[in-house]
Amino acid sequence: MNEPRIFRPDPDDPTRSQRGLTEQDLAAMPTVFRSDLLDGHVMLISGGGSGMGKAMAFLASRLGATVAICGRTAEKLDRTRDAIGEATGRTVHCYTTNIREPEAVEAMIADFSDVTGGIDTLVNNAGGQFPQDAIDFTRKGWNAVIDTNLNGTWWMMQEAARRWRSDGRKGHIINIVANVERGMPQAAHTCAARAGVIYLSKTVATEWAPHDIRVNCIGPGVIETEGFAMYPEEALKRFHKANPMKARGNAWDVAEQVMYLASPAADFINGDLIIIDGGQAQWGVVWPGGMPDYFDEGGAA
Numbered sequence: 001m002n003e004p005r006i007f008r009p010d011p012d013d014p015t016r017s018q019r020g021l022t023e024q025d026l027a028a029m030p031t032v033f034r035s036d037l038l039d040g041h042v043m044l045i046s047g048g049g050s051g052m053g054k055a056m057a058f059l060a061s062r063l064g065a066t067v068a069i070c071g072r073t074a075e076k077l078d079r080t081r082d083a084i085g086e087a088t089g090r091t092v093h094c095y096t097t098n099i100r101e102p103e104a105v106e107a108m109i110a111d112f113s114d115v116t117g118g119i120d121t122l123v124n125n126a127g128g129q130f131p132q133d134a135i136d137f138t139r140k141g142w143n144a145v146i147d148t149n150l151n152g153t154w155w156m157m158q159e160a161a162r163r164w165r166s167d168g169r170k171g172h173i174i175n176i177v178a179n180v181e182r183g184m185p186q187a188a189h190t191c192a193a194r195a196g197v198i199y200l201s202k203t204v205a206t207e208w209a210p211h212d213i214r215v216n217c218i219g220p221g222v223i224e225t226e227g228f229a230m231y232p233e234e235a236l237k238r239f240h241k242a243n244p245m246k247a248r249g250n251a252w253d254v255a256e257q258v259m260y261l262a263s264p265a266a267d268f269i270n271g272d273l274i275i276i277d278g279g280q281a282q283w284g285v286v287w288p289g290g291m292p293d294y295f296d297e298g299g300a301a
């Protein structure tokens with residue numbers, strides 16, 4: 001039998017960090033794509049200093065793209081730039097930009113467009129949430145998640161589209177969301193924001209088609225990354241049991257899907273949502289941390 005192409009370590013191995021792929025992994029992971037697939041392609045990836053965004057930045061650079069990454073923490077961006085430079089010899093552009101600030105987003109997109117001659121693909125990957133029962137959300141907590149995942153993504157989408165329209169240039173937006181079809185206990189804020197992004201995307205995929213702008217979403221299931229630090233150890237032990245493959249995805253699973261969508265092979269895909277969750281949506285619990293307590297016998301009904 002063939003060896004699995006994707007490195008999928010044992011999620012029960014207590015000696016592993018449980019926080020995703022290392023830079024060495026990202027430099028060496030095998031890919032199905034030819035090495036010049038994205039020669040001349042320009043890609044802006046938000047949240048590119050860690051997790052899935054970092055994997056996308058590595059893979060796009062390995063395939064020949066000119067890449068920019070943004071995030072709020074300069075050290076993470078610089079470290080990613082240096083690691084990619086060392087692995088590929090390519091220069092990654094870094095922007096210390098908070099996507100919640102529309103003026104900063106406007107300046108970043110203008111600068112990267114000017115420097116490169118124009119962006120081809122914008123990947124809105126920056127985001128996050130914290131697990132909490134909705135009834136206990138503070139106003140500040142609710143606003144933080146909505147402002148990042150919905151508003152921040154929208155400022156990026158709108159600014160890129162305006163620039164493409166004024167330049168008369170085609171463009172493509174890929175929004176990283178989550179699989180929110182059945183809702184997700186302890187993540188109502190993110191479900192609200194991601195559902196907003198999915199339906200924004202489906203709407204503007206139609207509105208913006210005359211400008212030659214396509215918009216698609218990717219909904220990851222449980223993907224092991226640095227972002228797992230936000231979740232309690234007890235919940236993490238159950239995350240891989242949420243899908244019938246009994247596995248965690250890794251950042252490469254998502255990065256390769258992004259490269260496919262960015263490639264000419266996907267030129268006719270528009271307004272779609274692609275789920276990468278090992279079948280969790282078909283047969284699995286929506287909240288990977290497990291069933292809420294009240295399902296236990298004797299708990300509140």
Ligand SMILES: CCCCC/C=C/C(=O)SCCNC(=O)CCNC(=O)[C@H](O)C(C)(C)COP(=O)(O)OP(=O)(O)OC[C@H]1O[C@@H](n2cnc3c(N)ncnc32)[C@H](O)[C@@H]1OP(=O)(O)O
Pocket residue numbers: 127128129130131132138140141142144145148184186187190221222223225226227228230288
């Ligand atoms: C949904 C489950 C799917 C399964 C697995 C999915 C995993 C992932 O998606 S992991 C990858 C994503 N990465 C992250 O989620 C990174 C960590 N998250 C964040 O950075 C934050 O959640 C953020 C996205 C909201 C960042 O906003 P920021 O303004 O930087 O947040 P603050 O830390 O300043 O907090 C503002 C406010 O939010 C409330 N809050 C934050 N953390 C918690 C928490 N753990 N529990 C309860 N409430 C929290 C709180 O009201 C904060 O205000 P203060 O109390 O004044 O600090």
Ligand SMILES: NC(=O)C1=CN([C@@H]2O[C@H](COP(=O)(O)OP(=O)(O)OC[C@H]3O[C@@H](n4cnc5c(N)ncnc54)[C@H](OP(=O)(O)O)[C@@H]3O)[C@@H](O)[C@H]2O)C=CC1
Pocket residue numbers: 046047048049050051052053070071072073076097098099100125126127128129148152176177178179219220221222223224225226227228
């Ligand atoms: N891992 C998983 O299982 C799943 C993840 N997702 C989503 O996929 C995306 C990537 O997640 P993942 O790689 O796992 O997690 P990470 O936490 O590693 O990545 C999130 C990135 O977003 C950046 N970011 C957060 N807020 C902002 C902001 N306001 N402006 C600019 N950048 C910001 C962070 O950098 P900094 O803090 O320095 O700004 C960080 O680099 C996220 O949107 C996440 O919610 C969805 C479903 C499942």
